Amino acid sequence: MKFDFTREHLMVRQAIKEFVDNEISPISADIDKTQRFPREIFEKLGKFGFCAIGFPKEYDGAEGDEISKTIVLEEIAKKSGSISAILSVHYLPVNLIFKFGTEAQRKKYLPKMVRGQWLGAFALTEPNAGSDASNVQTTAVLYEDEYILNGTKCFITNGGEADVYVILAMTDKSKGTRGMSAFLVEKDTPGFTIGKIEDKMGIRASSTAELILENVKIPKENLLGKIGEGFKIAMVGLDGGRIGISAQSLGIAEGAMEETIKYLKERAQFGKPLIKFQGLQWYLAEMEAKIDASRLLVYKVSYLKDSGKPFTKEAAVAKLFASETAMFVTHKAVQLHGGYGFMTDYPLERMMRDAKITEIYEGTSEVMKIVIASQIIK
Numbered sequence: 246m247k248f249d250f251t252r253e254h255l256m257v258r259q260a261i262k263e264f265v266d267n268e269i270s271p272i273s274a275d276i277d278k279t280q281r282f283p284r285e286i287f288e289k290l291g292k293f294g295f296c297a298i299g300f301p302k303e304y305d306g307a308e309g310d311e312i313s314k315t316i317v318l319e320e321i322a323k324k325s326g327s328i329s330a331i332l333s334v335h336y337l338p339v340n341l342i343f344k345f346g347t348e349a350q351r352k353k354y355l356p357k358m359v360r361g362q363w364l365g366a367f368a369l370t371e372p373n374a375g376s377d378a379s380n381v382q383t384t385a386v387l388y389e390d391e392y393i394l395n396g397t398k399c400f401i402t403n404g405g406e407a408d409v410y411v412i413l414a415m416t417d418k419s420k421g422t423r424g425m426s427a428f429l430v431e432k433d434t435p436g437f438t439i440g441k442i443e444d445k446m447g448i449r450a451s452s453t454a455e456l457i458l459e460n461v462k463i464p465k466e467n468l469l470g471k472i473g474e475g476f477k478i479a480m481v482g483l484d485g486g487r488i489g490i491s492a493q494s495l496g497i498a499e500g501a502m503e504e505t506i507k508y509l510k511e512r513a514q515f516g517k518p519l520i521k522f523q524g525l526q527w528y529l530a531e532m533e534a535k536i537d538a539s540r541l542l543v544y545k546v547s548y549l550k551d552s553g554k555p556f557t558k559e560a561a562v563a564k565l566f567a568s569e570t571a572m573f574v575t576h577k578a579v580q581l582h583g584g585y586g587f588m589t590d591y592p593l594e595r596m597m598r599d600a601k602i603t604e605i606y607e608g609t610s611e612v613m614k615i616v617i618a619s620q621i622i623k
């Protein structure tokens with residue numbers, strides 16, 4: 246068993262670290278405060294090839310593997326949970342189009358998406374279909390050469406900013422989850438509008454929006470995968486997406502840890518730097534143990550995906566553990582900064598707010614336990 250990164254992985258890490266230092270660190274506090282969606286950063290990520298990792302050259306991809314994607318999302322999340330979320334969610338529809346798309350769909354969407362020209366979104370959740378994703382009420386009816394979509398999606402990351410959406414809708418309600426299908430909907434399609442933009446606790450520079458579909462007509466060629474395959478497509482997307490969220494969680498925790506060690510070395514009380522207090526060192530040790538365990542889980546599941554092995558359970562384990570670690574570590578990190586941790590002059594309160602979402606989206610911690618249990622008792 247090898248635990249070393251390859252030369253390529255180290256190069257990816259170096260490149261994304263430089264990108265984060267130059268482009269993301271200087272704006273991460275401000276975009277959180279102003280809730281500004283950093284489109285220019287997404288475009289630059291595309292220009293530098295970070296949206297293209299894991300996709301073949303024939304669609305303008307940069308080749309590479311899931312481990313490299315994990316490295317990218319982890320490094321970004323050290324400084325901005327929002328931007329890590331934007332990119333992680335963008336990867337999801339790109340993966341689905343690559344995996345389930347026709348050649349025409351791949352040629353039309355992938356080059357623009359991997360170059361960072363078109364942003365993607367994935368729309369499953371509805372007001373009455375959250376954890377219970379099988380309860381989707383949005384419908385798609387085939388009429389002559391077009392599907393007509395009606396319904397409302399909520400809490401959609403990149404909503405309102407994205408150029409192309411993978412939307413899950415029922416094509417035959419009588420068949421339950423086997424009656425769900427996936428569709429590609431472009432932003433300017435008549436009848437497709439953006440409703441409420443959410444005002445959130447964390448990842449405030451990412452957009453989270455309601456999507457309203459009123460007699461949205463799309464060509465029948467925009468069906469993604471086969472009719473009735475939508476639920477399976479959504480679950481495949483979420484399995485992969487959960488690796489991204491676990492990488493994001495890991496990065497947030499590592500970022501908070503770095504800040505905390507730096508601070509404890511600088512801050513003195515009772516005549517000595519805080520880092521000298523053994524009680525505080527013990528907190529650091531607990532934080533590090535959880536981060537280390539998260540890192541192993543996150544890279545193990547990335548490796549499994551790269552190896553073409555099943556990874557549903559491992560993705561859920563990694564997301565459950567890494568997201569709860571991100572919350573634990575950021576909570577402690579705020580505590581170890583004392584009053585300064587509570588102030589927006591320091592990044593810790595933002596990190597704690599950003600960590601919370603990792604326990605909720607792409608399946609809550611409770612849903613992760615359902616997935617894990619179903620895999621080990623089957």
Ligand SMILES: Cc1cc2nc3c(=O)[nH]c(=O)nc-3n(C[C@H](O)[C@H](O)[C@H](O)COP(=O)(O)OP(=O)(O)OC[C@H]3O[C@@H](n4cnc5c(N)ncnc54)[C@H](O)[C@@H]3O)c2cc1C
Nearest residue numbers: 367368369370375376400401402453606607608609611612
């Ligand atoms: C910022 C943000 C971004 C998001 N981005 C997207 C996106 O891009 N695309 C998308 O499709 N969705 C997105 N979502 C939706 C997200 O995936 C859901 O919010 C999440 O799956 C939970 O659904 P819910 O909010 O309806 O909560 P509910 O399902 O109502 O859950 C409420 C509580 O009950 C628990 N619970 C529910 N069922 C069970 C059960 N059977 N057993 C035990 N506990 C249970 C949950 O764990 C939770 O604690 C996003 C959400 C947020 C907040």
